[in-house]
Amino acid sequence: MTRTVDVLSEVCPTCGAPMTESRYSQLQDKLRREEREKLEAAIADARSQSEAQLRRELEGQAASIATKVDSERSQWALQLKAAESARGTEAQTALEEKAKLKAEFQRLLKEQAERVAVEAKERTAAELAAALAEKARIEEALKLEKSRQAEAEARHQAEMDAAAAEGARLRSEEAGAMRAALEKDRDDKLRVLNKQRTDEQQGWQTKIVELQRSLDKKTSHELGDWPELDLYNSLQEQFRDDRVRRVAKGEEGADVIIEVMHRGESCGKIIVDSKNRKSWQNRYVEKIRQDQDAAKAAHAVLATSVFPSGDKDVCIREGVVIVKPQAVVAIVSILRDSMLREHIQGLGLEKRSQKAARLYDYLTSGEFQQKLVAARRVGDELEQLDVEEHKAHSKIWQRRGTLHRQLGHSLGEIQSHVAAVVEGVEPGQSQIA
Numbered sequence: 001m002t003r004t005v006d007v008l009s010e011v012c013p014t015c016g017a018p019m020t021e022s023r024y025s026q027l028q029d030k031l032r033r034e035e036r037e038k039l040e041a042a043i044a045d046a047r048s049q050s051e052a053q054l055r056r057e058l059e060g061q062a063a064s065i066a067t068k069v070d071s072e073r074s075q076w077a078l079q080l081k082a083a084e085s086a087r088g089t090e091a092q093t094a095l096e097e098k099a100k101l102k103a104e105f106q107r108l109l110k111e112q113a114e115r116v117a118v119e120a121k122e123r124t125a126a127e128l129a130a131a132l133a134e135k136a137r138i139e140e141a142l143k144l145e146k147s148r149q150a151e152a153e154a155r156h157q158a159e160m161d162a163a164a165a166e167g168a169r170l171r172s173e174e175a176g177a178m179r180a181a182l183e184k185d186r187d188d189k190l191r192v193l194n195k196q197r198t199d200e201q202q203g204w205q206t207k208i209v210e211l212q213r214s215l216d217k218k219t220s221h222e223l224g225d226w227p228e229l230d231l232y233n234s235l236q237e238q239f240r241d242d243r244v245r246r247v248a249k250g251e252e253g254a255d256v257i258i259e260v261m262h263r264g265e266s267c268g269k270i271i272v273d274s275k276n277r278k279s280w281q282n283r284y285v286e287k288i289r290q291d292q293d294a295a296k297a298a299h300a301v302l303a304t305s306v307f308p309s310g311d312k313d314v315c316i317r318e319g320v321v322i323v324k325p326q327a328v329v330a331i332v333s334i335l336r337d338s339m340l341r342e343h344i345q346g347l348g349l350e351k352r353s354q355k356a357a358r359l360y361d362y363l364t365s366g367e368f369q370q371k372l373v374a375a376r377r378v379g380d381e382l383e384q385l386d387v388e389e390h391k392a393h394s395k396i397w398q399r400r401g402t403l404h405r406q407l408g409h410s411l412g413e414i415q416s417h418v419a420a421v422v423e424g425v426e427p428g429q430s431q432i433a
Contacts, residue, residue: 231256231303238332239258239260253291254295255272258271262343262344267339272332288320289320301320301335303328304323338359342355
């Protein structure tokens with residue numbers, strides 16, 4: 001095995017001692033690093049000294065500039081003060097000049113106004129004289145026009161009188177023939193109307209028989225539909241602030257359920273049932289009592305035309321108010337007002353039951369029934385009055401239409417004659433001719 005030996009071929013640059021080439025290279029690298037670090041340190045030192053020197057120079061220049069600025073500011077202040085003093089003097093002079101110009105302008109304006117007033121007076125006098133002359137001319141023209149119009153009216157009246165005389169003569173000649181023709185026409189029309197009336201009566205009798213047969217075939221359930229619908233419509237129309245609901249066919253419950261409302265809160269319910277029957281049965285009361293318990297209603301009202309033996313108009317059976325259909329709305333209104341007062345007063349169940357019993361006693365009293373009959377009589381009279389008023393209005397409207405047509409015809413003849421007079425055409429003559 002051969003071993004390589006380093007040869008001492010180099011000399012240390014600092015002490016002159018012999019060394020190997022590799023050791024020499026390492027020493028050279030180290031010296032270069034040291035020299036580079038020294039150079040960098042020297043550069044950094046020189047740079048810091050230069051920056052310090054530059055800072056001192058800049059601070060000196062800044063101080064010099066500040067001193068110069070202060071000096072110039074003082075000079076500017078003195079110059080500004082002098083300029084303001086001169087400007088004040090100029091402003092005072094300008095104000096005085098402006099005041100003089102204003103006074104001169106007002107004087108000229110006053111003179112102009114006086115001159116315009118004089119000219120206006122002169123012009124007004126001339127216009128007034130011209131207006132008076134024009135007024136006199138117009139009045140003269142009006143007088144002339146009135147005289148012409150009077151002559152035209154006199155001529156028109158003479159023509160109308162002549163036409164009336166001629167018309168009377170013609171009417172007298174034609175009256176006999178027209179009367180005979182009218183009587184014949186009237187007799188013919190009467191015969192036709194009598195035949196039509198006879199045919200219509202036979203047709204109506206046939207329809208009545210058919211309807212009666214159809215009615216006899218209908219069940220009691222079908223016969224009750226229309227009164228129930230009328231009752232629902234009447235209650236819904238009268239109590240719009242409440243919740244009025246009609247119970248559908250096939251659904252358990254009374255015909256109509258009214259939930260009384262006050263400011264968005266429920267005060268309770270009233271149920272109403274309608275019976276269109278020929279005879280009274282006690283099961284009607286039992287059925288509506290069950291519906292009342294199921295609906296948790298405060299009152300139950302049964303509308304029917306037949307009553308238990310010995311009662312009429314209004315009666316109470318087992319807490320159910322039985323009343324004629326014509327008085328249902330009035331009874332429900334009374335019950336509703338009672339429920340509203342109880343709700344507002346915040347009464348309990350016991351107090352409400354006591355008040356309901358007292359209310360039912362009053363509804364079945366003779367005094368209430370007398371007042372109910374009197375109220376129904378007044379209502380019937382009001383309805384009859386409405387009918388009579390409608391008939392009277394119809395006659396008035398018919399008469400008014402006839403008068404309007406006559407007035408339009410008369411005005412049309414007058415306008416035609418006036419147009420003929422204005423255009424110089426004789427009455428009855430064509431304008432084209």
